Amino acid sequence: MGATDPTGLAPPTxxxxxxxxQPPASATMAPPTSASPVILARFASLAEWVEIRRRLQxxxxxxxxxxxxxxxxxxxxxxxWSGSLPDLQAQMQSRGLSLTKRDGMWVLEAQxxxxxxxxxx
Numbered sequence: 001m002g003a004t005d006p007t008g009l010a011p012p013t014x015x016x017x018x019x020x021x022q023p024p025a026s027a028t029m030a031p032p033t034s035a036s037p038v039i040l041a042r043f044a045s046l047a048e049w050v051e052i053r054r055r056l057q058x059x060x061x062x063x064x065x066x067x068x069x070x071x072x073x074x075x076x077x078x079x080x081w082s083g084s085l086p087d088l089q090a091q092m093q094s095r096g097l098s099l100t101k102r103d104g105m106w107v108l109e110a111q112x113x114x115x116x117x118x119x120x121x
Contacts, residue, residue, distance in 0.1 A: 035081050035083075035084070035085055036078050036079065036080045036081060037078070037079060037081065037085065037088070037106045038068070038076065038078055038106065039076070039077055039078070039079055039099070039106045039107070039108050040074055040075075040076050040105050040106065040107050041074060041077070041107075041108040041109070042073065042107060042108070042109050043074065043075075043110065044073065048110055049070075049075060051110060052097065052108065052110055053065075055095040055096060055097055055110075056079070056095075056097075059079075059091055059095075060091065061081060061082040061083045061087070061088075061091070062079055062080065062081055062082075062088075062091075063079070063080030063081070063082075064080070065077045065078070065079050066078040066079075066080075093111075096110060096111050097109070097110055097111060098110075098111050
């Protein structure tokens, strides 16, 4: 067998970006401004959980919810969010949901009937 590589690929030492291919320091990515909070939703029934999920659909600035765990009265999920957490709380309130931080955990609960005109701007 010869010393040449039968695949014709370059040896590993020749692979990788060249120094000129590195982005300039000013082009490095800034830290993300979005959040993906872990949220614990509390509910009294399956119907209430279904309603909470319905209210979360189409949340402006939100991504698809990643469900982590669910039981008969609560569910834990990650909600990708492109805005600030106060903006997320305002969006939740406008949908009749209460998002509060309790003991280091974000807790989501359905509010009573939303009062017209009380949604934050």
